[in-house]
Amino acid sequence: MAFDSGDKTDRFIAAAKTRAEAALNEPAPKLTALEKGMLASLRRGGRPVRHG
Numbered sequence: 695m696a697f698d699s700g701d702k703t704d705r706f707i708a709a710a711k712t713r714a715e716a717a718l719n720e721p722a723p724k725l726t727a728l729e730k731g732m733l734a735s736l737r738r739g740g741r742p743v744r745h746g
Contacts, residue, residue: 700708707728714732717723725733 710726710728711732713725714729714736717725717729717733718736723729723733
């Protein structure tokens with residue numbers, strides 16, 4: 695793992711996105727809250743949530 699590719703937060707978000715992409719085809723994935731949000735975004739086609 696390259697530690698020069700951003701700070702810890704950037705790496706954590708990238709890992710969550712990768713895990714969410716891998717979980718797209720799983721029937722009942724066990725994900726963290728961040729991964730669930732990423733998965734929901736991927737299922738919406740990457741569109742942001744509109745509140746209000």
